[in-house]
Amino acid sequence: MSDWTRVCARDEMGPGAWRVVDVDGAQVVVVNVDGEHHAIEDVCTHDGGELAGGRICGHEIECPRHGARFDLRSGQALCAPAYEPVHVFPIRIEHGAVWVRDDRWD
Ligand code: FES
Numbered sequence: 001m002s003d004w005t006r007v008c009a010r011d012e013m014g015p016g017a018w019r020v021v022d023v024d025g026a027q028v029v030v031v032n033v034d035g036e037h038h039a040i041e042d043v044c045t046h047d048g049g050e051l052a053g054g055r056i057c058g059h060e061i062e063c064p065r066h067g068a069r070f071d072l073r074s075g076q077a078l079c080a081p082a083y084e085p086v087h088v089f090p091i092r093i094e095h096g097a098v099w100v101r102d103d104r105w106d
Contacts, residue, residue, distance in 0.1 A: 002023075007019065007030050013030070015032050015033070016033075017032050026041060027043070028102075029041075029042045031061065031072055033072060039091050040070065041086050043086065045083070049063050089103065
């Protein structure tokens, strides 16, 4: 089981903010949606583009390259040209900070 990676202090990342963190070699986009944090792999399942910086609307993020959209809560692909989900990582709020962990190898 991998360790938790600290993203930032909770108050450094208000609603609407996002950032990319390296979690054991995986690039992960962490997004604050109305006070609720979500973390997804920064790799679009259409053609490997980065999702970071994509338009965020509610719980959806749009890939900047060709416009596929993904649900930040489930990773589910919501429209073409992506059909496969992106991985969603567990988030923890502890000691005033946001933490994320890669659970794919548990
Ligand atoms: S790489 Fe994301 S939609 Fe094409």
